[in-house]
Amino acid sequence: MKTYNIALLAGDGTGKEVTDEAVKVLKAIGEKHSIDFNFEPALIGGCAYDEYKTPLPDVTLDIAKKSDAVLLGAVGDWKYDTLPPEVRPERALLGIRKELNLFANLRPATVYPELTSLSPLKEDFVSGTDIMIIRELTGDVYFGTPKGIETKNGEKFGYNNMCYFESEIRRIAHVAFKVAMQRNKKLCSVDKANVLDVSRLWREIVIETSKEYPEVELSHMYVDNAAMQLIRNPKQFDVVLTGNIFGDILSDEASMLSGSLGLLPSASLSDTKLAMYEPIHGSAPDLKGQNIVNPIATILSAAMMLKYSFNMDTEHDEIVNAVRKALKDGFRTKDIAQDGMTILGTKEIGDIIKANILKY
Numbered sequence: 001m002k003t004y005n006i007a008l009l010a011g012d013g014t015g016k017e018v019t020d021e022a023v024k025v026l027k028a029i030g031e032k033h034s035i036d037f038n039f040e041p042a043l044i045g046g047c048a049y050d051e052y053k054t055p056l057p058d059v060t061l062d063i064a065k066k067s068d069a070v071l072l073g074a075v076g077d078w079k080y081d082t083l084p085p086e087v088r089p090e091r092a093l094l095g096i097r098k099e100l101n102l103f104a105n106l107r108p109a110t111v112y113p114e115l116t117s118l119s120p121l122k123e124d125f126v127s128g129t130d131i132m133i134i135r136e137l138t139g140d141v142y143f144g145t146p147k148g149i150e151t152k153n154g155e156k157f158g159y160n161n162m163c164y165f166e167s168e169i170r171r172i173a174h175v176a177f178k179v180a181m182q183r184n185k186k187l188c189s190v191d192k193a194n195v196l197d198v199s200r201l202w203r204e205i206v207i208e209t210s211k212e213y214p215e216v217e218l219s220h221m222y223v224d225n226a227a228m229q230l231i232r233n234p235k236q237f238d239v240v241l242t243g244n245i246f247g248d249i250l251s252d253e254a255s256m257l258s259g260s261l262g263l264l265p266s267a268s269l270s271d272t273k274l275a276m277y278e279p280i281h282g283s284a285p286d287l288k289g290q291n292i293v294n295p296i297a298t299i300l301s302a303a304m305m306l307k308y309s310f311n312m313d314t315e316h317d318e319i320v321n322a323v324r325k326a327l328k329d330g331f332r333t334k335d336i337a338q339d340g341m342t343i344l345g346t347k348e349i350g351d352i353i354k355a356n357i358l359k360y
């Protein structure tokens, strides 16, 4: 029996509650298919700061680097808000992305038929939406230098640098075209090429890369228009390719198509086989310990791990179907509950999903 070693970085707040359920579900898959998933826990974020005075200790990075895949909960808690920026929990997230070279962030925004009425948008507009946002994750204004706050002309001056090497654009473009080839072969690249030089280069390299994928229909959209089109007509999108900061913003916006941040998973891939999987939501420290948060985004992130890291398409589908069955049967956590439905706790919805996996 092959063993898959998974670095388990639960993080802060409700991170452990949601990763516990994903572990439960992976163990059910293991039991059903005789796969051995071995979990190696490590600290990241505020809890790591408490223990090691850094949010991303070397021991955590080592465990992550030696693993076959990383499962992350969430980082951050109000109690760390006063820490200096270099040791804040969010830094650990940026640090691990950079250290593991996780440049390709896949954020699917899928509207499940069971949940179309959850979206704040009209059902007709969102039903059937199935978008894959591909966000570049290790470059852009997030990591560009020079950056800082200093005094200039007698007043404070803050600055960051939005920048990309063509090699960084090319490698994320290849990921996006490959994903598009597996889907409906439509790729929309989002930039701000009417204003930003870095975006003009982005567009040039994306067009160049597209020559290798003649079957994919490529379009370009300015980010402001894309923000509007996502609400106006989300079904026009298949794969959306964009840089780090635009992708950060557009993926939060897209999550509202499905109605809850608690539903959306993500995968962050590198050019080696190492990858990290995490829900797109935060750590919700105010909800900690109450057994009320929605573990589905993390459970679906574990499903993405099976698909993208371990090539287990059947097992991936089993998790997705088990989640959908639970929703169809009217089992909900509080964030997505509607009239007449059974409200369950974090653990209980995890149990139902596990039972569905073992049963079907």
Ligand code: IPM
Pocket (backbone or CB within 6 Å): 090, 093, 094, 248, 280
């Ligand atoms: C995300 C988050 C992070 C980001 C923060 C927490 C640093 O918003 O994963 O989208 O900006 O990338």
Ligand code: MG
Pocket (backbone or CB within 6 Å): 248, 249, 252
């Ligand atoms: Mg974000």
